[in-house]
Amino acid sequence: MRQTVPPTVLVVEDDADLRQIITDSLEARGFAVAQALTAADAHSRLEAFAYDGMVIDLGLPDADGLDVLDEALTRYPQMRCVVVTGWGGAPEAVRAIKRGAIDFMIKPFQLVQLAQVLEAGINERRLQAENAALHARLGDRLSVSGIIGRSAAMQQVFSALELVSPMKSTVLVQGESGTGKELIARTIHKNSPRRDQPFVAFNAAAVPEGLVEAELFGHARGAFTGAVNARVGRFELADKGTLFIDEVSSMSLALQAKLLRALQEREIERVGESKPFKFDIRLIAATNVDLRAMVKEGTFREDLFYRLNVVPIPLPPLRHRREDIALLVQHFVEKSCRNNGLPLRTVSQAALRVLMDYSWPGNIRQLENAIEYAVAVSGAEREILPSMLPEDIRNPEQVSAIGPVTIPEEGVDFQSVMSQIERDLILGGLRKTGGNKRQAARLLNLSRTTLIDKLHRISGSMSAA
Ligand SMILES: Nc1ncnc2c1ncn2[C@@H]1O[C@H](COP(=O)(O)OP(=O)(O)OP(=O)(O)O)[C@@H](O)[C@H]1O
Ligand SMILES: [Mg+2]
Numbered sequence: 001m002r003q004t005v006p007p008t009v010l011v012v013e014d015d016a017d018l019r020q021i022i023t024d025s026l027e028a029r030g031f032a033v034a035q036a037l038t039a040a041d042a043h044s045r046l047e048a049f050a051y052d053g054m055v056i057d058l059g060l061p062d063a064d065g066l067d068v069l070d071e072a073l074t075r076y077p078q079m080r081c082v083v084v085t086g087w088g089g090a091p092e093a094v095r096a097i098k099r100g101a102i103d104f105m106i107k108p109f110q111l112v113q114l115a116q117v118l119e120a121g122i123n124e125r126r127l128q129a130e131n132a133a134l135h136a137r138l139g140d141r142l143s144v145s146g147i148i149g150r151s152a153a154m155q156q157v158f159s160a161l162e163l164v165s166p167m168k169s170t171v172l173v174q175g176e177s178g179t180g181k182e183l184i185a186r187t188i189h190k191n192s193p194r195r196d197q198p199f200v201a202f203n204a205a206a207v208p209e210g211l212v213e214a215e216l217f218g219h220a221r222g223a224f225t226g227a228v229n230a231r232v233g234r235f236e237l238a239d240k241g242t243l244f245i246d247e248v249s250s251m252s253l254a255l256q257a258k259l260l261r262a263l264q265e266r267e268i269e270r271v272g273e274s275k276p277f278k279f280d281i282r283l284i285a286a287t288n289v290d291l292r293a294m295v296k297e298g299t300f301r302e303d304l305f306y307r308l309n310v311v312p313i314p315l316p317p318l319r320h321r322r323e324d325i326a327l328l329v330q331h332f333v334e335k336s337c338r339n340n341g342l343p344l345r346t347v348s349q350a351a352l353r354v355l356m357d358y359s360w361p362g363n364i365r366q367l368e369n370a371i372e373y374a375v376a377v378s379g380a381e382r383e384i385l386p387s388m389l390p391e392d393i394r395n396p397e398q399v400s401a402i403g404p405v406t407i408p409e410e411g412v413d414f415q416s417v418m419s420q421i422e423r424d425l426i427l428g429g430l431r432k433t434g435g436n437k438r439q440a441a442r443l444l445n446l447s448r449t450t451l452i453d454k455l456h457r458i459s460g461s462m463s464a465a
Helices: 016-028 039-048 065-075 087-098 111-141 152-164 181-190 209-217 253-265 291-297 302-308 322-339 349-357 363-377 414-432 437-443 448-464
Strands: 008-012 032-036 053-057 080-085 103-106 171-174 199-203 242-246 267-269 276-278 282-287 311-314
Touching (some): 008 039, 016 032, 039 065, 053 065, 053 111, 080 111, 181 199, 181 242, 181 282, 209 253, 209 267, 253 302, 291 302, 291 448, 349 363, 414 437, 414 448
Parallel strands (some): 171 282, 171 311, 199 242, 242 282
Antiparallel strands (some): 267 276
C-alpha cells in the first residue's frame, strides 16, 4: 500500500487458528491488525478506536455477527467491512452486503483476496476523503454551495469556475438538458465582482422567434404591432451585471448577426429607436447542442461561436460520472425531506443500486425529481426502497423504435433489412418534423450532415430502383 500511515483492521473471529492466519496475512500486506474473539470484545474495541476496516465472522459465540456489523457501520459509516462465513451462511452474507459490508468470503477463502478487497476498499475511501477535503478547500475560495460532485469531471468544473469567476470573460456552458448549466452560470455570477449587480437570464428557445430581438434589446413604444408600451430589453436590465443567454443555439442566423453586432460594438439600440445604449455586461451563454457541429453545418455563425466560446465549460452528463450519483441522492433526499418537513429518510442499498444503474437521460434534474417522488410515496417508511422509485427508472425500457423481431424460416438478407430500417427511420423522422432536417437529425440523434448524407443515398437508391 502507498500510504504512510498503515491502514487499521479489526479482525473479529472466534476460531483462534483462522484469526491468526488472517492476522498474519494482513500484517504481511502492511495492515495494522487488532483482534477480537467475541462480539463483546469487538464492541469494546469499536468503542475505543475507529478502524479503517473490519473482517467479521458472522457466526460468533455470543451474538449475531450482523449486529456487530450494524454497530460498526452506525458508529463509523466509512468503515470497510468484509464478512466471512461458512457455506451455510451465504444468505446472511447477502444480508450483510445489504447492510453495508463491501464484500463477503465463504470459508475456505483465499487470504490474498481478502487483503486485496480490503486494500481496494480502504484506498477508495481515502481518495474520497481527499476529494472531500479538496472540495472543502475550494469552498473557502469559491462559494459552490449547492453544486454537488466529487468526480474528476466535476473537479475540473470547479477549477474552471475558480479561474473564470473573477474575470469578465465570456463563458460558454455546454451540457445536456438538466446537467446544471443555469446553476453554473449563477455560481459564476455569485463569485464575480458583479455579484451585487443583476443576474438576468434569458432563454432564447422559450420566446417566439419574432420576439427574441425585442426581448433582448428592448423596443420603443409602437415599434411593432402590439408594442403598446416601450420595453427595456435584457441587455439594459443586465447592465453592470451578468446576462445569461440560455439555448443560444436556437437563435436564427438573422438574430445571431444582431447579437454578434451588439457584442462587437458593446452597444445596442432598442427596436424602433435609434438611440444607442452602451452596456457593460458579462455574458454567459449556454447550449445543449454541439455549437461546433452547427458551425460546420452552417446553422451557427462561426464568428459568433468564437465570441461566445472564450472560456468553454463542458458539463458532463450524469451517466459519465456515476460516482456522483450517491452524493446527489443523499443531497436531494435531505433537501426534499427538509422542504416537506419530514424526518430524514435513508436509501436502501437496493434502491441506490437501481439509481446507480440507470442512464439518466434527463440528468440531475431527472434525478432530483425521482427522489422527490420517492420521498413523497415513502409515506411513514423511513427507508426508500426500490418499489418507491418512479416506474420508468425501476424498469427502464430498452428504447427500441422497432418492435420485436421475427425471422422467417427462409431467413433474411441482413444488409437489405438494415437499409430498410435506416430508410424508415430517416423518412419517419422527416415526416414527424414536417421535413425540417435539423429537427429530424436531433430526433434521431444524428448530425445534420449525416442525415443529409443518408437522405441522398436513400433518394439515390429510390431513383435507381
Ligand atoms: N452538481 C449539482 N449539484 C446539485 N444540484 C444540481 C447540480 N447540477 C444541477 N443541479 C440541479 O438540477 C436542476 C437542473 O439544473 P439546471 O436548471 O441548472 O440545468 P440546465 O442544464 O440548465 O437544464 P436545461 O438544459 O434543462 O435548462 C436544478 O434544480 C439544479 O439546482
Ligand atoms: Mg437551463
